Amino acid sequence: MIESTEFESRPTTFQFISRYAWCSAFSADAKLLVTGYGHWTEPGEVRLWDLSTGKVRFKFKESLGVRTVGFSPDGKLFASGNFAGEAKLRDIETGEVVFQLKETAGSVDRLAFSADGKQLATASNGKVVRIWDIAAGTISKTFEGHTGVVYWVEFSPDGKTLVSSSLDRTVRAWDIATGT
Numbered sequence: 703m704i705e706s707t708e709f710e711s712r713p714t715t716f717q718f719i720s721r722y723a724w725c726s727a728f729s730a731d732a733k734l735l736v737t738g739y740g741h742w743t744e745p746g747e748v749r750l751w752d753l754s755t756g757k758v759r760f761k762f763k764e765s766l767g768v769r770t771v772g773f774s775p776d777g778k779l780f781a782s783g784n785f786a787g788e789a790k791l792r793d794i795e796t797g798e799v800v801f802q803l804k805e806t807a808g809s810v811d812r813l814a815f816s817a818d819g820k821q822l823a824t825a826s827n828g829k830v831v832r833i834w835d836i837a838a839g840t841i842s843k844t845f846e847g848h849t850g851v852v853y854w855v856e857f858s859p860d861g862k863t864l865v866s867s868s869l870d871r872t873v874r875a876w877d878i879a880t881g882t
Contacts (some may be wrong), residue, residue: 726771730775730777734752735750735753736748736771738770740764744766747761749762750797762790762797764782772813775816775817775818787810789802789803807828808827812853812854813855817859820836822834825853827852849868849870850869853869854866862879863878
């Protein structure tokens, strides 16, 4: 395989020597792309691409493969979650980790920011959904009820509901205020 990291025009393929390219996300202004690579038994990597140049702005090694990536609504942070249950939020300008969490129920299979950017939701293969308070660095809510791996989580635009989808063939809508 060939590792493409520089492009003369806007790239159409980002290739990395790895078992899997798991995830990618555009920044709100579509100027940046974050990608996640790796395998559940091997180290992974996060790359932040500048789409105007086609070059990698930052790349970071992760303890295990990266399963999910995203950007904060204000575009100041990019996030990654991996098979080791770690999620990291990094400053878009410096690449420095500004928030890190450890999911004890398994891998972080999906993450999503609330519309105001103050909370981060995570879904895990441990059948758990959590909401993290970014400023405090703590868990603010835990939702349990899925009987299979939770692969997706998303905040409603008004921030009152969190939706999760699972391998158990259910989609659950959680009331954030009550935790049910």
